[in-house]
Amino acid sequence: MTGSFIGKKSSAAGGWGALKSCGKRLLESGSPLAGARTMLKANQPDGFDCPGCAWGDPEHGSSFEFCENGVKAISWEATEKCATPAFFAANTVSELRKLSDYELELNGRLTHPMRYDAASDRYLPVAWEDAFAEIGGILKGLDSPDRAEFYTSGRASNETAYLYQLFVRVYGTNNFPDCSNMCHEASGVALKQAIGVGKGTVLLEDFEKADAIFVIGQNPGTNHPRMLGDLRRAAMRGADVVVFNPVREKGLERFSDPQDKIEMLRGGSTEIASQYYQPRLGGDMAAVRGMAKAVFAAEDEAIAAGEPSVLDHAFIAEHCAGFAEYRAAIDATGWAEIEDQSGLSRAEIERAAAVYMKAGKVICTWAMGVTQHAHSVATIREISNFMFLRGNVGRQGAGLCPVRGHSNVQGDRTVGINEKPPAAFLDALEKHFAFNVPRADGHNVLAAIGAMLDGSAQAFIGLGGNFARATPDSTLVETAMRRMKLTVNIATKPNHSHLMPGEVSYILPCLGRTEMDLNSLGNSQLVTVEDSMSMVHGSAGINRPASPHLLSEVGIIAGIAEATVGTDVVRWAALADDYDLIRDHIEATIPGFENFNARVRKPRGFHLRNTASHREWTTPAGKACFSAVTLPQETVHQRARNGVGRFALQTFRSHDQYNTTVYGLDDRYRGVYGERQVIFIHPEDLKDIGAEAGDRMDVVTDYDDGISRVAQDFRFVPYDIPRGSIAGYYPELNVLVPLGSAGEESDTPTSKSIMVSFRKREAA
Structure with missing residues (x-):
């Protein structure tokens, strides 16, 4: 560019x-x-x-x-720009497909329901009732409900998500590919195994009490900037903040709080990380195991010297299972293996462990730098092991804290968006609504794409998000989308998923979170969300809708549901007109939502009780479970160095985007302006491949499945990143992520562990 x-x-x-x-x-x-x-x-x-x-x-x-x-x-x-029917009349889908994600969404808010017309290659306006009737007719005409895929974005409210899962299960399938499948699925799987609940155990107030906070594989400055305020306050009162991140991120080094008038006037800032370590890609598990090994060594020395124990033996004896096996696994893991896989020295790891041992209360946070590897579940189990050693789970100022991305991705799962739903939840639905609930496991994101590619899936409905750009293997996903009999996208703005129409394709525009949602009596409707700390609180828009033709997400789901399954089981229109009724159903079928309508109307809402926070362990063992698995035999970083010119690539966000939404072309924290097709690389690696800063090359995936994956015309940016590791932005680099490369047990795309090489740019 x-x-x-x-x-x-x-x-x-x-x-x-x-x-x-x-x-x-x-x-x-x-x-x-x-x-x-x-x-x-x-x-x-x-x-x-x-x-x-x-x-x-x-x-x-x-x-x-x-x-x-x-x-x-x-x-x-809340932009005033609008993508009206006139916009679609002036642009064919083929023309719009040439726009970047940024350029496409700049056209503003969708204003009317639109149906794709293949003859003109344009979207044309359509009446809501006609859209619902055709969508319902196609869904009813499929020979099995399992032929349809129902995707959910984490922006959907609890009420929307609950109604969506209810409709789909009345329809007859558990096919719920969900955005969580691509981000924190490993956190849910690992924590369920370790502590019995797939959520974090801390409250926001715990950050005010922690003596040390370990931040692993996470970049709050770009992904959740309000967290920097809590880290800053912790650092200012003397808490240690220990960071493990391959890339030097400005937000984890220093933060100047715009709400601190004195700091702003003086041009000052606060140091965040007291220690900052840069492991190789995929090396976090080895780094954490190394810290645990240092803790055990200190314990042995303390016992030999007759000094107080380093470990919390009372917690381990009363609350934990598998400790002896874990100790044996630690002893069997040598320092040479730990150093080679982590890319950190023993001395560095021991310094980090010393912070842990000195601190009385420790929080450990992580995000997708941990969850998007083949061994992510094992890594999060290792983090849990480490926290168990000194009883740092289930007490104030301490705990496990996966930091979720989208605003309600955790809530969506809580209210039933799950391709493998718990039997107790299905039993509750069946009893409360009196219908035969489907019991077979459904499709996650990767399974849904596979079904779309092989023809076993014939319909796709996307509740928010930008499925085609968020998913891996972009070229294959576009092929899959265009094979569908039906594609429906519920959205606020045009995006590239809308430009891959199936035989019948609809764009259904919905209200945004900031807009008033009025029912038939003109009363404002309240929706709810659940944050990373399991707090459920209300949300009511205050702005006038961008168009009088918009419906709420709840209203759209209700319209499709009534046209598809009728009203014998559920009176969909009544629920769409009174969200309190939806919350009554949530209360009746999901534990923890007692007095939902009353509690959510209190300031700040209410907390969903987390059993592990109270040291109640709902694991099969009835205790918190240590994991004694070995380190990965070889990480992608270790494999990459076995070949000439191969690198381990991670994708991440720029500072001017959120998920697939690109707000602008600048990334000022990393010093990149006006462009997104860049590769961050260590200066010595750049020299070794005979290139210079600013040179442009194609990036090629090294994956043995016979499919060519190439990202064309990317520019090198020298950066402080471990040798052998490189980084760049998604969704532009999602084309390089193979569908077949997924996390063990989580089935999450390995977007932080992609083997690539470079080649000269192909001629235009």
Whole structure:
């Protein structure tokens, strides 16, 4: 892309750069004053939940509970630009397909339901009742409900997600490919095995009490910036923040809080990480095992010297199973193996372990830098092991904290978006609604794509998100989408998934989180979400809808459901007109939601009880379970160095995007401006392949399945990253991620462990 350049990186996350960016986004929305008023209601008890990340809201509240990325998300949604029927009349789908993700979504909010017309290669407006009738007719005409795939994005509210799963199960399938399949699935699987519940065990207030916080495979500055405020406050009161991340990320080094007037006036910032380690890609498990090995060594020395134990033997004896086996696994793992796989020295790992042993209360957080590897479940089990050693689960100021991405990705799973639903939940649905609930496991994302490719799936409905761009193996997914008899996308803005139409294809525009959702009596409807700390709180939009033709997500699901399965089991229209009724059904079928309608109307909502937080372990053993698996035989980083010119690639976000939504082309924390097709690489690696900063090459996947995967025309950016590891942005690099490369037990695409090489650019 012409006009791109490498510029100065921010000296700290946040600060004046964040304020300038906020102002720019509000101006671009077309109504900066209205946008500013909207922001004051973000994450407030009488306002709406930010449609961005799932970081928690403080119990005590503050004047402002939004961040730079929240401003971007809200101004992106509240823009005055509109993609009307005139926009689609002026552009064929083939023409729109040439636009980048950024250029396409710049056209603004969808305003009318649209149906694809193959003859003109354009989307044409359609009446809602006609859309529902045809969609329902096609779904009813399939020879099996299992021929349809029902995707869910984590932006959907609890009420929407519950109604969606209810409709699909009345229809007769458990095919729920979900965005969580591509991000924190490993966290849910591993934590369920380790502590009996697939969620984190901490509250936001625990960050105020922790003596040390370990941040592993996570970049809060870009992905959940409000977390930086909590890390900053922890660092300022003397807590240690220990970071493990292959890439040097500005937000984990220093943060200037835009809400701190003195710090802003002085141009100051606060150091976040007291220790910062850069493991090789895939080396986190080895690093954590090394810390555990150091803890055991210190324990042995303490016992020999007659000093107090380092381990919490009382916790281990009363609450844990498998300790002896884990100790044996630690003893069998040598330092040479740990150092080689992690890329860290023994001395570095022991320094990090010393922080853990000194701290009375420890929190460990992680995100997709941990969850998108082949051995992610094993890594999270290892993190759990490490935290068990000193009883850092189930008490104040300590615990396990997977930090989710989208605002309600955790809530969607809680209310039933699950291709492998618990039997107890299905039993509750069957009893409460009196219908035969499907029991067979359904499809996750990778299974759904496979079914679409082999023809066994014939219909796809996407509740939010941008399925085709979020998923791996982009070229294959486009092929799969276009083979469908029916594709339906429920969305707020046009995106590339809409440009891969099946035989019949609909775009159904919905209300955004910031917009008023009025029922037939003109009353504002409340929806709810669940954050990363299992807090459930209400959200009510305050803005006028972008178009009078929009329906809520709940209304759209109800319309499709009634046209497909009728009203014998559920009166869909009644639920769409009164979300309190949906919450009554949630209360009746899901534990923890007692008095749902009353509790959610209290400021900050309520907490869903986490048994592990109370040291009640719902594992088969009835205790917290140590895992004694060995380290991976070989990580992608270790395999890559066995060949000439091969590298381990991870994909990640720029600072100007959220998931597949690209707000702009700058990444000021990494010093990249005006371009997204870049590869971050160590300067010595660049020299070894005979290239220089700014050179452009194609990136090629090294995967033995006979499929050619190439990302064309990417520019090298020298960066502080381990040798042999490289990084770049998704969704542009998703084309390189093979469908066949997935996490063990989680089936999550290995987007942080891709073997690649470079070749000269192909001629245009």
